[in-house]
Amino acid sequence: MNQDSQFSRDADRSDTRPILIIPYMWIGDFVRNHTVVRVLNERWPNRPVDLLTTSLCAPLVDYMPGVRQGIVWDLPRSRLAVGRQFGLAKLLRERNYGTALVLPRTWKAAIAPALAGIPERVGFVGEFRFGLLNRWRWGEKKLPRFIDKNAALAQPDGAPLPPEWPVPQLRVPADDIARWRQANGLSARAAVALAPGSVGVSKRWTYYPEAARLLAERGLEVWVVGGPAEKGLAQEIVAAGGPGVRDLTGNDLRNGVLAMAAAGVAISNDSGLMHIAAALGTPTMGIFGPTSPYLWAPLNGLAATVVQDKSVLSCQPCQSTICKMNDHRCMRDIAASEVVGIAQRVLGDHAQATT
Numbered sequence: 001m002n003q004d005s006q007f008s009r010d011a012d013r014s015d016t017r018p019i020l021i022i023p024y025m026w027i028g029d030f031v032r033n034h035t036v037v038r039v040l041n042e043r044w045p046n047r048p049v050d051l052l053t054t055s056l057c058a059p060l061v062d063y064m065p066g067v068r069q070g071i072v073w074d075l076p077r078s079r080l081a082v083g084r085q086f087g088l089a090k091l092l093r094e095r096n097y098g099t100a101l102v103l104p105r106t107w108k109a110a111i112a113p114a115l116a117g118i119p120e121r122v123g124f125v126g127e128f129r130f131g132l133l134n135r136w137r138w139g140e141k142k143l144p145r146f147i148d149k150n151a152a153l154a155q156p157d158g159a160p161l162p163p164e165w166p167v168p169q170l171r172v173p174a175d176d177i178a179r180w181r182q183a184n185g186l187s188a189r190a191a192v193a194l195a196p197g198s199v200g201v202s203k204r205w206t207y208y209p210e211a212a213r214l215l216a217e218r219g220l221e222v223w224v225v226g227g228p229a230e231k232g233l234a235q236e237i238v239a240a241g242g243p244g245v246r247d248l249t250g251n252d253l254r255n256g257v258l259a260m261a262a263a264g265v266a267i268s269n270d271s272g273l274m275h276i277a278a279a280l281g282t283p284t285m286g287i288f289g290p291t292s293p294y295l296w297a298p299l300n301g302l303a304a305t306v307v308q309d310k311s312v313l314s315c316q317p318c319q320s321t322i323c324k325m326n327d328h329r330c331m332r333d334i335a336a337s338e339v340v341g342i343a344q345r346v347l348g349d350h351a352q353a354t355t
Contacts, residue, residue, distance in 0.1 A: 018097050101123070265283045
C-alpha cells in the first residue's frame with residue numbers, strides 16, 4: 001500500500017503523538033494484531049505505535065516491524081486488580097499517548113486508558129464502557145472475521161473494509177537463527193516443526209506421534225515445539241519418533257519463534273504457533289477440524305490447509321473446545337500418512353522456490 005491508500009488519506013503529518021494498542025493477549029490473536037499496527041503505520045506514518053503486552057507475548061514485539069515498543073504489564077484475567085489498573089494508568093500517562101485502540105470488548109480493557117486520560121479512546125460499543133471510551137464504533141457484529149473487527153478500529157470511522165488487509169509480519173535476523181541452532185546443537189538441514197498444542201482439546205490432532213515416526217523414517221529432522229503444557233505431548237512424540245525427533249518445548253515463547261523461523265516446514269493445529277510460523281514466512285500446514293479456516297486461518301495464507309474430506313459432518317465447524325458429537329471425526333479422520341505426504345511436497349516445493 002502507498003501513501004495514497006485509504007488508510008492514510010486522513011493523515012495529519014503534524015501529529016506525532018504515540019498510539020497505544022490494547023490487544024487481545026492470546027498468542028495467535030497477538031500475532032494478528034500486527035495487521036492493526038500496519039494499518040496505523042499507513043494511516044499515521046509520523047506517529048509511533050506501541051503495544052500493551054503480557055510477559056508471555058512480549059518476545060513477539062521484538063520481531064514486529066513498525067512497533068516502537070511493548071508495554072509489558074500483566075493483568076489477571078479473572079479479577080479487576082484495581083491496584084494494577086492504577087499502576088498501568090500511571091505508566092501510560094507518562095508516555096503521553098494521543099490515541100488508544102481498545103480491541104477487546106471488555107470493560108476491564110478500557111479502564112487504564114481512561115484513568116490515564118488518553119484523549120482519544122477508540123473501541124466498539126460493549127460491556128457498559130460508557131465513560132471509559134470516547135470514540136465509539138458501531139456495527140461490530142456485522143463484520144465477518146476477527147481481523148475485520150480489529151483492523152476496522154484503525155481505519156477512519158465509517159471507512160469501507162479493504163479487499164485485503166496487510167498481513168502480519170514477524171522478522172527474525174538470520175544471525176539469531178544461526179545462534180539458536182548452535183545453542184541447541186542442531187544442524188543446518190531443513191527440519192519439520194510440529195506444534196501439537198492448542199487452546200481447547202478439540203483442536204488437537206492426535207496423530208503427531210505417528211507423523212513424527214513417518215517423517216523420521218524418511219530421513220527428516222523433526223522438532224516438537226510448544227510451551228510447558230506441551231511437555232508431556234512432546235515426550236510421547238519423541239518416544240514414538242526415535243532419535244531423529246527433538247523436544248524443543250520450553251517456557252520462553254522466543255524459543256518457539258526461533259524454532260518456527262528455522263524450520264523448513266511447520267505442521268500445526270489451529271494455534272498461536274501456526275500464526276507465528278505463517279507470519280515468519282515459514283511454509284505452514286494448518287490442521288483444522290472444529291474451527292473454520294475462513295475465520296481463523298492466518299491472513300498470510302498457508303502452504304496447506306488440512307481438513308478431513310472423507311465425509312460431510314453436520315456439526316463442523318462447531319467452534320467448541322470439547323467435541324460433543326461424532327467422536328471427534330473432524331480430526332480423527334485425518335491420517336498421519338496424508339499429513340506427512342503433504343509435508344514432503346511442501347518441503348520440495350519450497351526447496352525449488354529457493355534455489
